[in-house]
Amino acid sequence: MRQPACSDLRDVKGQEGVKRVLEIAAAGGHNLILCGPPGSGKSMLAQRLPGLLPALSARELLEVSQIQSVAGLLERGRLSRARPFRAPHHSASMASLVGGGLKARPGEVSLAHNGVLFLDELPEFPAQVLDSLRQPLEAGEAIVSRANRHVRYPARFQLIGAMNPCKCGGGPGESACRRGPKCALNYQSRLSGPFVDRIDLFFDVAPVTAMDLALPAPSEGSEAAAARVAEARQAQAERFEGAGSDTRRPLNADAPVPELDRIAAPDAAGNALLADAAARLSLTARAYHRVLKVARTIADLDGSDGVRRIHLAEALSYRRRLPGSEDSPARASLAR
Ligand SMILES: Nc1ncnc2c1ncn2[C@@H]1O[C@H](COP(=O)(O)OP(=O)(O)O)[C@@H](O)[C@H]1O
Ligand SMILES: [Mg+2]
Structure with a gap:
């Protein structure tokens, strides 16, 4: 689990288009998918989304701390008004993502409540796991079944996904995909229509150029x-x-x-x-x-x-x- 430590947009050189779309996502609470070759800064940019969001209100903070408490994550004195940022790996189980297990614990979608759920390498998540996100995305809550009863946890999060254009990475130059558009088509169609239907913003991230990297740090952060x-x-x-x-x-x-x-x-x-x-x-x-x-x-x-x-x-x-x-x-x- 990564928690962005003081990551600032100022660290990102060039990439004005992605910064713009990140700002739009933050402003309206829109779900966003970034698609681009490895090394183009997708993860780096996604980690900077919480830094654009306002601090939690008192009510939101209470909700977040209640969930953390049920999940057994609340350590005394560690309440923070920063928005939650959760980045589960694509190998995470369904239960750890949407909640469940013996104790019907809240999952990542609930730990991301009032904050950001970052799914890196999006098409690598199993199809049924992505499907299970549809309910929380739609209803803002996760229903966890346990024996013969259901537990509801709030799960109103903002989703940001990152993906390579194709299975081979599809980088620039030497690392370009040689298997043609079919490779990208196969890879990208792993995201089902109903899942994609819940995403407001898509952005193709261009590879970062040497010229960009040589730029001085941007004045705006x-x-x-x-x-x-x-x-x-x-x-x-x-x-x-x-x-x-x-x-x-x-x-x-x-x-x-x-x-x-x-x-x-x-x-x-x-x-x-x-x-x-x-x-x-x-x-x-x-x-x-x-x-x-x-x-x-x-x-x-x-x-x-x-x-x-x-x-x-x-x-x-x-x-x-x-x-x-x-x-x-x-x-x-x-x-x-
Ligand atoms: N626009 C950029 N400005 C500065 N550094 C960058 C930029 N894009 C990428 N990097 C550097 O490249 C590294 C890899 O970026 P990363 O976010 O992991 O790419 P991706 O997730 O697209 O594979 C980053 O940690 C950062 O050091
Ligand atoms: Mg990455």
């Missing part, structure tokens, strides 16, 4: 990004306040679909773009709503009350690109 995230979260909290939202987080990722008309209705140009994209890319209803939620978050980071075309264009660029397909048509034709 996690603190500046976290301040923008906090502001965007404040806007969301105000919007959801009084809307009768249930116990869900006041974050765009959790916005109930019927609310989207009120909170994320795009302007005319945005609507036209979305209608066109929906037809051209055959967006499912689920994907359509996901794009709207992400666009709402991008608008919040932009300090914009309305969701405009530019926000939708960026949101569309984070849709999943099918293996072997060309660069996202949205991104290419709709540069900001």
Whole structure:
């Protein structure tokens, strides 16, 4: 289990695109998958997500400590207001991931409650393990069966996954995959449709270049990004306040679909773009709503009350690109 020790975005050179998508994920509570060759900094970036999130509120802290206590992890005096960050290995058992065992202990999904669950080498997780994440991803709780009763543990976490483009790694130059697009297709299709359906943001991480590494450390670090995230979260909290939202987080990722008309209705140009994209890319209803939620978050980071075309264009660029397909048509034709 890795706990990021004071990792700051300032350590990451170049990679402005990934930093941007990480900030969007943090701002709206969106699940994110990073896909890129080994060594491109995926793990390094994922570990920096908690640093962009606000400290736990008193209520959240209480929930986290209750779970840790049941799991037998709470040591006196070690309560921290930092968001949980859990990174189970892909060899972890189903019980350790979603909870279970003789004592019906909470699993990693619950230990990540109010924080981040990082799944590195995502396609290496057995299919049934990934499938078992669907329930907590959807409902925000894990149901652990024990003898003839069920125990419910909260499990509202933010998922960040990292993966190589193909089984062989698919690195640049010498380490490039020689088995063609089929290799990537096979590997990436290990993630089932219903699982992928719960991911809001996909990003292809480019290999880090020698030129990037030679750059001086960026002047902006996690603190500046976290301040923008906090502001965007404040806007969301105000919007959801009084809307009768249930116990869900006041974050765009959790916005109930019927609310989207009120909170994320795009302007005319945005609507036209979305209608066109929906037809051209055959967006499912689920994907359509996901794009709207992400666009709402991008608008919040932009300090914009309305969701405009530019926000939708960026949101569309984070849709999943099918293996072997060309660069996202949205991104290419709709540069900001
Ligand atoms: N953009 C970057 N800036 C600085 N160092 C980097 C960058 N990308 C990668 N590294 C270095 O390469 C190492 C490997 O990165 P890692 O996050 O493990 O890659 P991946 O998970 O994609 O295989 C990191 O520990 C870091 O030292
Ligand atoms: Mg890695």
